[in-house]
Amino acid sequence: MILADVGNRHVHVYEEGRVLHLELEDALDAFGERIVHYICVNPAARERIVAESYWRDISERIDLPGAYEGMGVDRRALCLSRGDGIYVDAGSALTVDRVEGGKYGGGMILPGLHGYRRIWAEISPVLDLEPDWSVPPEAPPKGTREQLSYGIIAPIHHEIDRLRGSLPLYVTGGDGRIVASWFEDAEYDEAMVFEGMMNALRSN
Template identity: 75%
Template sequence: MILADIGNRHIHIYEEGRVLHLEPEEAIELFGERIVHYICVSPWVREAVVRETYWREVSERVTLPGAYEGMGVDRRALCLSRGDGLYIDAGSALTLDRVEGGRYAGGAILPGLHAYRKALAAISPVLDLEPDWGIDPKRLPKGTREQLSYGIIAPIRHEIEHLRGDLPLYVTGGDGPLVASWFDEARYDDTLVFEGMMKAMENR
């Protein structure tokens, strides 16, 4: 079975245990004539998929107990993947979702790491610096680059720790390996959304 997670900028294809991160046009060209089960958060890309492929949407089958109306199907699938835990999708936005007792308990949406960087750069050319993503957030830094880095990383870490409590921490997304590196025992896996999709399809 081939699965697809259609986001706002990319189509993520899961086939035989591997994930491909493709531009929409490329994904449609490579897989358009194959049977692909997909979820989608982009109405614009969905139009092209419906028009140009044989793909089958399964978004309505991805149901998460306790989810709120309007919650993204990709986040619902992510939360179905491994049971109780705090789930982080570190992409264009940084989503934090807590699952407890088998139900969605709530979460938060933050700017993605590079959105923070762009926001600071827009304030002043002096702040147009690449952050040091490996900075130690337990030490108060001196220096513009170090303080800029601290200002991005420390609040994100604090919010994740606050929402996590004693639950396992699961991370996915393009910046997932970086975010996972900030925590002991964080589990990064770029197949989590697809695991949730498969569970949802098996249970219907």
């Protein structure tokens, strides 16, 4: 089975245990004539997929108990991948979701990690700096670059810790390895959304 997660910027395709990160045009060229089960958060991309491919939209089958109306289907799929836990998707946005007792328990949405740099650049050219993602979240550092980095890392780390309690922490997304590195016991896997899609298909 080939699966696809169509996001706002890229199409992530899962085939034979590997994940490909493609532009929509490239994904349709490579897989448009094959049967692909997909979810999508991009209406414009969905229109092209419907018109130009044999792909099958399974969004309505991604049923997460307790999810709110309007919750992204990719987040629902992620929360179905492993059971109870805190789920972080670090992509163009950074989402944090809690699942406990088999039900969705709320979460938060933040800018993606690199979105913060764009914000700094708009404030001042002096703040247009590449973050240092290795800055520890425990104590405020000295130095502009380090303090900008701490200003991202520490609040995210604190809120995730506050939300999780004793729950396991699961991380995915393009910047997921960075976020996972801030925690000793985080589990990173770029295929978790697809595991949730498969679990939903099996249960249906």
